């Protein structure tokens with residue numbers, strides 16, 4: 529862990545204050561969505577810079593990050609802003625730590641497919657375990673803009689209309705009868721045990737994979753099922769970043785009554801050693817994640 533990470537201040541907010549700050553974070557992201565969506569136009573191409581994960585950044589990745597850093601960093605009670613697109617967290621005062629995947633699914637920009645934004649609010653210094661999450665949300669820039677947010681064990685879905693949150697579903701839970709699945713990574717890179725699990729899943733569920741975590745997980749929340757970006761032969765820790773992507777998504781799915789796993793335990797149990805570390809991600813209906821863990825253990 530770098531020195532600058534160690535010095536990021538620990539949040540000390542009470543429950544009520546934490547909820548109010550978390551709500552402000554979600555509302556601020558929602559208010560920013562009209563500008564964010566507009567900013568994609570003309571910024572889909574790659575720049576010369578790479579992020580800490582070694583990925584070429586798009587102009588839109590950088591623009592989203594700059595806007596969110598400014599807006600979220602200005603909220604009273606937010607102490608740290610950290611993003612997939614910057615190496616180090618930014619100390620912005622005292623309070624909660626906000627993590628952002630500003631533009632999720634950015635490779636989908638080439639084909640003008642789905643993208644989104646993922647936000648985590650942690651009560652503690654970064655890197656933090658998912659157990660420190662006090663809220664998480666994701667935005668989907670689809671035919672309309674939606675946000676799914678989770679706090680205190682409940683999940684809600686909103687349409688974001690001119691930056692305002694309009695509730696569509698309160699107490700969202702995963703449908704008990706799963707119907708869809710989406711698995712990332714090249715099939716020839718999967719482990720034999722994951723391939724065996726996938727075989728069984730393919731027999732019973734319908735494939736839905738769009739290449740943006742937010743969209744693929746949103747289908748699992750809506751229809752029931754399982755999303756995975758598993759460990760790959762060339763990437764044993766998978767592709768997705770624990771702090772910015774996996775933990776917030778796992779928190780939302782668990783709050784919706786589902787399960788998350790890195791293959792053997794809840795994603796929320798992981799104690800990350802580095803802000804940008806990756807982990808395999810599997811989320812969905814409890815029965816399907818239990819079955820996954822049994823398969824991977826063989």
Ligand SMILES: O=P(O)(O)OC[C@H]1O[C@](O)(COP(=O)(O)O)[C@@H](O)[C@@H]1O
Nearest residue numbers: 631632633634635712713739740741
């Ligand atoms: O192109 P692949 O290998 O299917 O990977 C898709 C995955 O990569 C991601 O695009 C990674 O996120 P970023 O776009 O934020 O880097 C996820 O949204 C998605 O689940």
Ligand SMILES: [Mg+2]
Nearest residue numbers: 629632633773
């Ligand atoms: Mg992402």
Ligand SMILES: [Mg+2]
Nearest residue numbers: 629630631632
């Ligand atoms: Mg991203």
